[in-house]
Amino acid sequence: MQTLRKEIQTNQGQSIVVAKFGGTSMADEVAMRRSAQVSMQRNASIVVVSATAGTTNQLLEVAKNAIESKEAQTNLLIDKIKARHLELAHKLEVADQTLEQLNGLFEELETLAKGILLLRDCWPKTRDGLVSLGERMSSLLFSECMSQLYSSQNETLKSVELLDVREVLATDDRHERARPNFNKIEILCQQHLTAKLPSTVFVTQGFMGRGPSGATTTLGRGGSDYSAAILAWGVDADVLEIWTDVPGIATTDPRICPSAQIISEISFQEAAELATFGAKILHPTTLAPAGQKNIPVFVGSSYDPDKGGTWIVSQIEDEKTPLVRALAMRKDQTLLTITTPKMLQTHGFLYQIFKIFNDYQVSIDAITTSEISVALTLDKTDASNDELLEELKRYADISLEHDLELVSLIGNRINHTPGLGEKIFNCLGDINVRMICHGASRHNFCFIVKKDQGAEAISRLHNGFITN
Ligand code: ASP
Ligand code: MG
Numbered sequence: 001m002q003t004l005r006k007e008i009q010t011n012q013g014q015s016i017v018v019a020k021f022g023g024t025s026m027a028d029e030v031a032m033r034r035s036a037q038v039s040m041q042r043n044a045s046i047v048v049v050s051a052t053a054g055t056t057n058q059l060l061e062v063a064k065n066a067i068e069s070k071e072a073q074t075n076l077l078i079d080k081i082k083a084r085h086l087e088l089a090h091k092l093e094v095a096d097q098t099l100e101q102l103n104g105l106f107e108e109l110e111t112l113a114k115g116i117l118l119l120r121d122c123w124p125k126t127r128d129g130l131v132s133l134g135e136r137m138s139s140l141l142f143s144e145c146m147s148q149l150y151s152s153q154n155e156t157l158k159s160v161e162l163l164d165v166r167e168v169l170a171t172d173d174r175h176e177r178a179r180p181n182f183n184k185i186e187i188l189c190q191q192h193l194t195a196k197l198p199s200t201v202f203v204t205q206g207f208m209g210r211g212p213s214g215a216t217t218t219l220g221r222g223g224s225d226y227s228a229a230i231l232a233w234g235v236d237a238d239v240l241e242i243w244t245d246v247p248g249i250a251t252t253d254p255r256i257c258p259s260a261q262i263i264s265e266i267s268f269q270e271a272a273e274l275a276t277f278g279a280k281i282l283h284p285t286t287l288a289p290a291g292q293k294n295i296p297v298f299v300g301s302s303y304d305p306d307k308g309g310t311w312i313v314s315q316i317e318d319e320k321t322p323l324v325r326a327l328a329m330r331k332d333q334t335l336l337t338i339t340t341p342k343m344l345q346t347h348g349f350l351y352q353i354f355k356i357f358n359d360y361q362v363s364i365d366a367i368t369t370s371e372i373s374v375a376l377t378l379d380k381t382d383a384s385n386d387e388l389l390e391e392l393k394r395y396a397d398i399s400l401e402h403d404l405e406l407v408s409l410i411g412n413r414i415n416h417t418p419g420l421g422e423k424i425f426n427c428l429g430d431i432n433v434r435m436i437c438h439g440a441s442r443h444n445f446c447f448i449v450k451k452d453q454g455a456e457a458i459s460r461l462h463n464g465f466i467t468n
Helices: 002-010 029-041 055-067 071-091 096-119 124-152 182-192 224-234 268-276 287-292 349-359 386-393 420-428 454-467
Strands: 017-021 044-049 159-163 200-205 208-210 216-218 239-244 265-267 297-301 309-313 324-339 367-369 373-379 397-411 435-438 444-450
Touching: 017 029, 017 224, 029 044, 029 071, 029 124, 044 124, 044 224, 055 071, 055 096, 055 124, 071 096, 071 124, 096 124, 124 159, 124 200, 124 208, 124 216, 182 224, 224 239, 224 287, 265 268, 268 287, 268 309, 268 324, 268 397, 324 454, 349 386, 367 435, 386 397, 397 454, 420 454
Parallel strands: 017 044, 017 239, 044 200, 159 200, 239 297, 265 309
Antiparallel strands: 208 216, 297 309, 324 373, 324 397, 367 373, 397 444, 435 444
């Protein structure tokens, strides 16, 4: 019902749809043609694409091999990347001009690789230039694929244009994790895009942008979702669609729990919690720009566009909200307990502790405190930061428990529901819960269990709360 309502809304002609297609939706000729069909059917005005599946990793490998002076491997990888994109170009029967442009990108790739081989070094700025080639190649080929489709339909009201996203996606100069400059983006989107919408269909690159010095930047791995949300924000889109290889957001990982179901509607806050607490589907910060402007986000599968998907929206009517919407798990967690009698009836201790975490830029996921102890969870890599641990030891005794799993229940009335705790523990039965975090958010209840018990905990909770 909901999907239908939104579909009608977006097909009214004037609405602006931004659609993003991930790497698997660009994987080969068939995937590209199917994605082009989906874009056309959904009347997308801005189409943001990722590199073809696996290419970003290969480009990073090029840099790595070149730094290590492994010339043969470097060239082999470059040949693979070229061969794949050339094959795609031939299958798509692209125009000579497009082929020339593709060759230009190959040359850029070869030149950068040579430079890295020569210097045996690769700065983040160089790596950004190199890795952006993945999106630049896929978008070039995909825009041709879209043009062919539109002209085969005698669709003369729309023209397809390849947009260099760097014209509009202004960022700061933090290479490999650049942050968007929203003030500039708003102005640039007005200048370059808004007037031409919706008669022009822009095909553009995800993941990359341009820093203040003019250099290419990237937003961090998996950043194309974020790019799409930023552009949707920039043009005040009516809908943002994220097309991937699964038909929406599931109640939990189907590999853990086969009875997982697709969620038809979820709030931005719930989706953000879900992403933060382990669901792999969306980049955690992706949704913020869309949420800020109340732009509904649709997540669906480009392989099966008619199967429906998940709508992420600002407001969900209370009666439609299940108590527990989804369950997520994060593996490889460490529980760090910090104890000091000094904490008894004094102040400033927590400040000291958190300042240390801040100095080392380590993020904490879940935390509880007692009068003289603080227990918190860290990812495995952060927990092996010896300097951080040494610094903490100057103030308190610390102990570490490794190999734990963090299980979270995501919902909307989590801290306003009597009896919820009882039900959770009934479901868990004999699984020992090492630490609980509850009360800080109405959307989340999370707890820690031993390694290999997380999946069982999820299955039991899924049966108790969602499948029942
Ligand atoms: N191609 C980039 C990556 O693999 C960005 C993306 O796919 O979202 O990280
Ligand atoms: Mg991706």
